[in-house]
Amino acid sequence: MSAPLLLAQGLTKTYALKRNRVVTAVADVDLALAPGAALGLVGESGCGKSTLARLLLRLTPSSAGRITFGGTDITHLPERTLRPLRRRMQIIHQNPSAALDPRLSAGASVAEPLIIQGLARGAALRDRVAALLAEVGLTSEFLNRFPHELSGGQKQRVCIARALATEPELLVLDEPTSALDVSVQAQILEFLETLRATRGLAWVFISHNLAVVRLLCEEVAVMYLGRIVEQGPANTVLGAPLHPYTRALLASVPRLGQIAAAAPGEPPNPAAPPSGCAFHPRCPLAEPRCRTNAPPLRIAATGHAVACHLVPGTAPAAL
Amino acid sequence: MRVGLAIHLLRRSFGTMLGLALVAMIVALALAGPFIVPYPDDVQGAVNLTNKLQPPSAAHWFGTDEVGNDILTRVIIGARLSLLVGIAIPLAAALIGVPLGILAGTAGGGLREAIMRVTDLFLSVPGLVLAIALVAALGPGIGNAMIALILVWWPGYVRLAESKALAIREEPFIEAARAAGATQLRILWRHVLPNSLSPLIVKMSMDIGQAILAIASLGFLGLGAKPPTPEWGAMISIARGYLPDWWWYAICPGALIYASVLGFNLLGDGLRDMLDPRSNRG
Numbered sequence: 001m002s003a004p005l006l007l008a009q010g011l012t013k014t015y016a017l018k019r020n021r022v023v024t025a026v027a028d029v030d031l032a033l034a035p036g037a038a039l040g041l042v043g044e045s046g047c048g049k050s051t052l053a054r055l056l057l058r059l060t061p062s063s064a065g066r067i068t069f070g071g072t073d074i075t076h077l078p079e080r081t082l083r084p085l086r087r088r089m090q091i092i093h094q095n096p097s098a099a100l101d102p103r104l105s106a107g108a109s110v111a112e113p114l115i116i117q118g119l120a121r122g123a124a125l126r127d128r129v130a131a132l133l134a135e136v137g138l139t140s141e142f143l144n145r146f147p148h149e150l151s152g153g154q155k156q157r158v159c160i161a162r163a164l165a166t167e168p169e170l171l172v173l174d175e176p177t178s179a180l181d182v183s184v185q186a187q188i189l190e191f192l193e194t195l196r197a198t199r200g201l202a203w204v205f206i207s208h209n210l211a212v213v214r215l216l217c218e219e220v221a222v223m224y225l226g227r228i229v230e231q232g233p234a235n236t237v238l239g240a241p242l243h244p245y246t247r248a249l250l251a252s253v254p255r256l257g258q259i260a261a262a263a264p265g266e267p268p269n270p271a272a273p274p275s276g277c278a279f280h281p282r283c284p285l286a287e288p289r290c291r292t293n294a295p296p297l298r299i300a301a302t303g304h305a306v307a308c309h310l311v312p313g314t315a316p317a318a319l
Numbered sequence: 320m321r322v323g324l325a326i327h328l329l330r331r332s333f334g335t336m337l338g339l340a341l342v343a344m345i346v347a348l349a350l351a352g353p354f355i356v357p358y359p360d361d362v363q364g365a366v367n368l369t370n371k372l373q374p375p376s377a378a379h380w381f382g383t384d385e386v387g388n389d390i391l392t393r394v395i396i397g398a399r400l401s402l403l404v405g406i407a408i409p410l411a412a413a414l415i416g417v418p419l420g421i422l423a424g425t426a427g428g429g430l431r432e433a434i435m436r437v438t439d440l441f442l443s444v445p446g447l448v449l450a451i452a453l454v455a456a457l458g459p460g461i462g463n464a465m466i467a468l469i470l471v472w473w474p475g476y477v478r479l480a481e482s483k484a485l486a487i488r489e490e491p492f493i494e495a496a497r498a499a500g501a502t503q504l505r506i507l508w509r510h511v512l513p514n515s516l517s518p519l520i521v522k523m524s525m526d527i528g529q530a531i532l533a534i535a536s537l538g539f540l541g542l543g544a545k546p547p548t549p550e551w552g553a554m555i556s557i558a559r560g561y562l563p564d565w566w567w568y569a570i571c572p573g574a575l576i577y578a579s580v581l582g583f584n585l586l587g588d589g590l591r592d593m594l595d596p597r598s599n600r601g
Contacts, residue, residue, distance in 0.1 A: 059497060059498060084500075086498060086500035089498075091498045093494070098490055099495050100492055100495075101492045101496075101510050101513075102514065103510075112501070113500070116500050116505070117499070162495065
């Protein structure tokens with residue numbers, strides 16, 4: 001692997017609750033993303049996917065661990081020093097209606113990052129904004145439209161144009177299509193894929209749609225209760241899953257004429273995580289040791305990493 | 320489109336139209352006052368005892384007061400002072416309160432606690448009572464009455480601005496601005512403030528009426544404007560002694576206070592409907 005663009009080591013985020021209780025949203029996550037690589041992040045709602053995304057972009061301070069971006073340790077970098085690096089990493093939000101300032105026109109929203117980063121001004125700024133809107137398929141008549149005058153798909157296109165404005169190398173997409181109509185979802189996904197190919201973007205794609213992740217990402221990390229439980233090439237992880245949780249996720253994808261077999265039970269409360277392996281209360285294969293010992297992430301025979309006592313591992317996973 | 324919708328919403332509501340009409344009337348009286356009053360000499364209290372306490376007539380529509388001044392003249396000139404004070408107090412209160420509130424809402428932590436506890440301290444005392452105490456300390460007079468009212472008025476704006484800022488800072492578009500590298504100041508100025516403006520405008524509109532009422536109350540208690548300054552509250556304070564036989568003396572300034580407070584409240588209500596994002600996104 002070439003020098004990674006983004007490297008996370010032991011990344012952890014805890015939130016303090018009342019009475020000295022602590023919620024661990026993200027626990028000890030290791031990730032490496034090469035320039036131009038596509039990593040999919042899957043898991044149930046509340047498993048810490050979005051928190052991890054915000055940690056990676058330093059939009060939320062981490063509690064422990066290290067984040068390196070483009071060779072610079074950004075874990076504790078002051079905002080002022082981080083600012084020029086922010087140009088190179090951008091985020092696309094889940095709900096485009098909330099991600100656009102209702103008081104700014106589409107043109108003004110797209111111009112914001114260019115102004116903040118001092119990349120263009122005056123006539124050059126106007127040209128850049130028009131070109132960016134054109135790139136996402138919006139004509140210049142959209143320049144002066146306000147978010148409430150746009151459809152969901154158009155709003156997400158404006159968000160994409162805004163994220164592209166500073167020509168980032170890394171894009172974090174937090175369920176970019178889950179708030180859109182199904183027909184629009186396909187358009188946007190297709191568009192995003194072409195975009196990545198033409199611009200050579202690296203991305204972290206968060207989704208609970210396994211089919212989409214398999215299509216758009218070469219690598220997949222499956223998260224459960226703040227931890228990565230299985231990680232590897234998308235085809236291996238989603239084609240021949242080893243972790244019982246990944247299998248349950250795949251089995252819960254509804255198919256025509258078949259009742260989906262969802263993972264039994266509810267996701268556990270992150271404020272009171274189960275002992276041992278966090279998945280054991282819902283795991284059909286749980287053994288006594290699963291209740292007491294948390295399995296580490298290890299490299300399985302297939303070559304990808306999995307955290308399960310029942311999968312014979314060969315070596316501790318190291319990135 | 321937006322303007323058209325606003326006009327439509329405005330027309331649909333009788334209350335808003337009435338409020339707008341009353342406010343327009345008060346503003347017109349305040350602007351045109353000195354040019355339309357029938358007896359300009361009566362403004363600063365010319366003594367004309369032969370005409371004192373006359374009932375409404377063709378010559379004196381609202382009658383005359385105890386020194387023979389035309390009440391209509393004094394009430395019209397009073398509009399100028401009341402409107403000025405009514406606008407100045409909420410404006411000054413907002414200029415103090417809104418920056419503090421937005422700062423408290425976005426900064427969080429110890430600074431927020433400090434700002435909000437001081438605000439609570441002020442809000443826990445009835446405003447007018449505190450204002451009376453302040454005027455008593457500063458000395459009566461229209462200037463000191465204004466200062467006292469501004470001092471008790473700003474905490475309401477801190478509260479409102481803080482709650483708006485608290486809600487807005489969690490919005491994804493704020494996160495998008497941070498991801499682009501926007502400074503805290505830029506986020507406050509460009510995103511938080513403009514998105515907090517609608518409820519603040521509504522509150523200011525309603526507060527104009529309340530401030531007119533408050534300054535009239537202080538005038539009535541002898542803590543605000545001093546006679547012969549034609550201030551509505553001070554006029555009623557004297558007219559009180561002539562009730563009920565010379566009823567028009569108290570009724571006329573009273574009606575003007577009533578009309579202006581009602582007008583600004585109705586207008587504020589209408590603005591609330593108009594600026595509600597749910598109504599202009601349709």
